[in-house]
């Protein structure tokens with residue numbers, strides 16, 4: 018680890034606002050929840066703003082500006098992914114006074130019996146898109162997000178592949194059963210963020226495990242990958258040891274930590290030490 022003096026965010030980056038997932042690590046806040054922030058190709062926004070997302074954005078050092086978000090994107094409507102979506106929309110639209118921003122959310126997050134995005138919030142966003150498998154959504158400035166259908170406990174759920182000419186393709190795999198087409202669809206990604214909730218495969222659950230994520234990464238072999246949404250690994254005493262020694266032959270695989278930053282150009286990974294003074298808060302992996 019190399020300590021970095023006066024860290025600044027790379028041009029294109031992801032920051033993990035929270036890295037826990039699943040109900041028990043969420044309700045105990047064993048680690049933070051709140052999804053991730055990214056800036057890529059000149060646009061920025063938040064994915065899966067679960068509990069605490071806005072607080073972590075406002076507390077981030079270096080600073081992040083919630084009111085400069087260009088989009089709010091939900092992979093699916095579950096609480097650990099969506100509770101702060103309405104307030105993030107309030108930030109993005111400057112309290113509802115400015116016609117700005119894009120909301121990308123599955124249909125069942127917007128309509129039906131139990132929508133998590135309030136109608137009040139939906140009225141404030143000038144552009145709302147519900148993803149369809151394989152049909153890229155323009156996020157602005159030439160950045161596209163290609164939705165990849167996930168299978169996840171009866172809710173509509175999508176991962177995404179982000180592309181912009183001249184930049185690295187990268188992708189997120191959200192909560193899902195491991196689907197055979199992932200190994201083909203995510204092929205062009207140089208970096209992947211994957212939700213891995215259990216150490217070993219559990220066929221009755223629509224969640225990927227660390228075991229399955231590594232198997233998939235062996236086929237995709239991106240340069241780097243981060244595993245996040247680390248539910249069971251955080252709530253059981255024996256879980257932590259599944260979070261080290263993850264590399265495959267061709268891919269550097271890191272278990273996410275709250276505040277971690279990934280440079281989407283160099284694919285360098287920076288760990289944050291939140292207790293440290295801001296000037297020496299980051300160290301290079």
Ligand SMILES: [Zn+2]
Nearest residue numbers: 093095169192
């Ligand atoms: Zn879920």
